Amino acid sequence: MPCVNANGEITEMAKRILLAMVESSSLDKVAEQTGTPLYRIRMAARELVEAGFAEQQAQSFVTTEAGLAALSKGATTSGSLGNGG
Amino acid sequence: MDTIVQENGKATLPRLNQPAPLFEAETTHGTLRLEDFQGSWVILFSHPADFTPVCTTEFIAFTELAPELKKRGVELCGLSIDSTYSHIAWVRNIEKNFGVRVPFPIIADLNKEVASLYGMVMPGESKTETSRCVFVIDPKGILRAMIYYPLTTGRNTQEILRLIDALQATDKHGIATPANWKPGEKIIIPPPRTTEAAEERMKAGYETADWYFSKRAI
The missing domain is CATH 3.40.30.10 (Glutaredoxin)
Incomplete structure (x- = not known):
C-alpha cells in the first residue's frame, strides 16, 4: 500500500489511516476505526513512518507535522513513489 | 521467533x-x-x-x-x-x-x-x-x-475451514478431534496417561468405548 501515489499525493487509504492516527495512537484502534484489517494497518504504518508522515513512539504511532500538512494539501515529500519501472 | x-x-x-x-x-x-x-x-x-x-x-x-x-x-x-x-x-x-x-x-x-x-x-x-x-x-x-x-x-477449501475449526476447538477446550469432525459434533478427550487416571476415566460419565477412547460434547 504505497502511501503516496505517482503524482506525489497521499492515497485515500493513507489519508484515512493518518486521520485515524490523529484520533488514536493505537494501531488496534486505527484498524477498528477504519474497518481495515490490522495487518494492513501495520503495513501502512511502516510506510507512513518511512515517508515521514507518522512517527513511532514505543507501541504508539502519531501523525507528524509533515503528515498533517499532507492531510491538508496532499503529499509533496519524497514518499513511497516506487521506481516507475 | x-x-x-x-x-x-x-x-x-x-x-x-x-x-x-x-x-x-x-x-x-x-x-x-x-x-x-x-x-x-x-x-x-x-x-x-x-x-x-x-x-x-x-x-x-x-x-x-x-x-x-x-x-x-x-x-x-x-x-x-x-x-x-x-x-x-x-x-x-x-x-x-x-x-x-x-x-x-x-x-x-x-x-x-x-x-x-x-x-x-x-x-x-x-x-x-x-x-x-x-x-x-x-x-x-x-x-x-x-x-x-x-x-x-x-x-478443498471446506477442508481448510474444517481444519481451522478443529485447531481453534483444540486450543479453546484442550481436546482432540476425531476423523471428519465438524463443529457441533463430539470431540475426543485426550487419553489418560496413568493407570489411576484410566480407572477414573471409566467412571467419569463420558461416552466411553474403553479407557483410552472417550468422547464428549463441547
Missing part, C-alpha cells in the same frame, strides 16, 4: 509446532512481514502460477471462503513465483471474468525466498513453480498445520 528451523547448522523445512519462518515480501498490498499478522491466524498458501485455470478456481474458492475465515480471525495470504504486476493483472482478470474481487495479499516471490523458506517448490513436480501448499500459522506465529497438494489437484 527464529527465521528458519536449524538442525546441525543446516536449514530444514518448517516443522509443526515450531515458529513459522519469518519473511518480508512484496505483495499486491505492499511490503508485508509475517509479523504484521501477529494476533491473527494466517493461511499462507502457494499456487503454481497466475493465469492458470486450476489456480483461478482456487482463488475464487478462497475468496468465497474469506468471510467465514474472517469470522474466525483468520487472514489469507497467497504466493507464487510471479511478479506483482502479473498478480495485479490476474486479480483484475478474475474480477472481470468471474465477478470475484480477491481481498487478500499475494506475495510476488520472484526470487523464491519465501518459497524456499517454506519448502513450497517440489523439484519432482516443477523447478519453476510452487506446489499447492497450505500453511496454517496461529496468532503467536507458530506453524500449526501443513497441507501439500500436487499441481494437478485443486484444494
